[in-house]
Amino acid sequence: MTVPILDLPRSFCEIKPEVLAAAERIFDAQSFILGQEVRTFEAHCESYLGVPEGSCIGCASGTDALLLGLMSCDIKPGDEVITTPFTFFATAGTIARLGAVPVFADVDPSTYNIDIDAAMNKITTKTRAFLPVHLFGQMTPIEGVISELHGRGIAVIEDTAQAFGAVRFADGGILRAGTVGDVGCCSFFPTKNLGGCGDGGMVVTVDKNRADRLRRLRVHGSGTTYYHDEIGINSRLDAIQAAILDIKLAHLEAWNEERRKAAEYYRLLFKAYDVQEFITAPVELGGNRHIYHQYVVRVSERRDDLMEYLNAEGFGVRVYYPLPLHLQPCFEYLGCKEGDFPVSEKLSREVLALPVFPGLTQDEQEQLVAKIAAFFRK
Numbered sequence: 001m002t003v004p005i006l007d008l009p010r011s012f013c014e015i016k017p018e019v020l021a022a023a024e025r026i027f028d029a030q031s032f033i034l035g036q037e038v039r040t041f042e043a044h045c046e047s048y049l050g051v052p053e054g055s056c057i058g059c060a061s062g063t064d065a066l067l068l069g070l071m072s073c074d075i076k077p078g079d080e081v082i083t084t085p086f087t088f089f090a091t092a093g094t095i096a097r098l099g100a101v102p103v104f105a106d107v108d109p110s111t112y113n114i115d116i117d118a119a120m121n122k123i124t125t126k127t128r129a130f131l132p133v134h135l136f137g138q139m140t141p142i143e144g145v146i147s148e149l150h151g152r153g154i155a156v157i158e159d160t161a162q163a164f165g166a167v168r169f170a171d172g173g174i175l176r177a178g179t180v181g182d183v184g185c186c187s188f189f190p191t192k193n194l195g196g197c198g199d200g201g202m203v204v205t206v207d208k209n210r211a212d213r214l215r216r217l218r219v220h221g222s223g224t225t226y227y228h229d230e231i232g233i234n235s236r237l238d239a240i241q242a243a244i245l246d247i248k249l250a251h252l253e254a255w256n257e258e259r260r261k262a263a264e265y266y267r268l269l270f271k272a273y274d275v276q277e278f279i280t281a282p283v284e285l286g287g288n289r290h291i292y293h294q295y296v297v298r299v300s301e302r303r304d305d306l307m308e309y310l311n312a313e314g315f316g317v318r319v320y321y322p323l324p325l326h327l328q329p330c331f332e333y334l335g336c337k338e339g340d341f342p343v344s345e346k347l348s349r350e351v352l353a354l355p356v357f358p359g360l361t362q363d364e365q366e367q368l369v370a371k372i373a374a375f376f377r378k
């Protein structure tokens with residue numbers, strides 16, 4: 001048996017005829033960038049997220065969404081942006097790309113998301129933004145600190161790359177990932193829960209002026225073609241991506257629900273196979289609807305040996321992320337050292353992502369957990 005970490009063909013077969021029809025429509029029209037296909041998809045995202053018309057701005061990638069989001073908050077060289085060291089590179093890479101300084105705060109050991117108190121303790125007179133990541137598909141509970149941050153002149157930018165469709169029940173209502181702070185930054189990289197057939201991204205903001213500015217920033221800062229109010233970037237969403245994402249958006253709730261079911265089944269299997277001593281299942285924070293972009297467990301001992309064994313047995317398991325950002329060579333200039341963020345460092349030695357995707361079968365999950373049990377009993 002082989003079970004990859006992610007098996008996209010299994011869900012693609014459900015939508016193949018629709019996707020091919022959309023591709024034919026776009027090739028016939030020969031209209032490839034932005035345009036009606038993109039606006040239609042943006043509008044559907046606006047209703048999905050429950051935000052006003054014009055709040056969603058498609059762009060070329062999740063990385064660009066972060067860059068544009070930061071630019072829309074006027075992040076400049078020397079500004080400090082507080083974020084997590086336990087995330088994909090782009091979160092901090094985009095901060096540094098603008099000449100700003102990523103200031104790391106350690107994460108919560110149970111959710112792997114930034115520890116809010118630790119983050120608040122990092123605020124200085126230079127702090128201009130707070131950039132939490134809704135890692136692996138569940139939201140960071142930021143609702144309680146937004147007004148304080150705003151009061152101190154600090155913008156809130158959500159990295160929603162792994163959490164499109166995640167929600168949080170708090171503050172007497174439903175908070176949707178990407179709509180809680182000032183800007184939400186989404187990725188439609190093919191492996192994300194909502195993924196296209198290439199790179200794609202989207203910025204979300206309910207502030208109309210910021211939305212208008214973002215629409216200019218994604219086309220070189222131009223409001224009227226060939227007239228430039230400020231210096232933007234080239235970051236447009238393609239029609240083909242928008243059309244495919246629009247088809248997939250209609251399935252997203254069902255697909256996320258399948259991921260949640262698979263997560264619940266893993267939890268039962270760990271109990272049934274009595275591996276809880278070695279494997280800690282991911283914790284869903286109270287109030288959260290986790291969408292399991294990744295199903296990431298902690299392995300108490302011999303994580304790398306287990307990974308090698310499972311890979312050899314045909315199970316795609318991976319480590320996200322093996323080296324926290326504060327220890328990456330490119331960030332050496334920030335002056336962080338080993339021991340600065342002990343939770344992130346420990347997680348990087350213990351985490352293991354197991355296969356989770358729409359179409360994963362219970363039989364496949366059981367075979368995998370049986371192998372885990374066999375490994376530890378040897």
Ligand SMILES: *Cc1c(COP(=O)(O)O)cnc(C)c1O
Pocket residue numbers: 061062063064087088090091133159161162187188189199200201
């Ligand atoms: C994927 C990802 C990004 C970047 O998105 P791209 O579309 O690949 O540029 C940013 N942050 C996080 C947490 C991600 O997982």
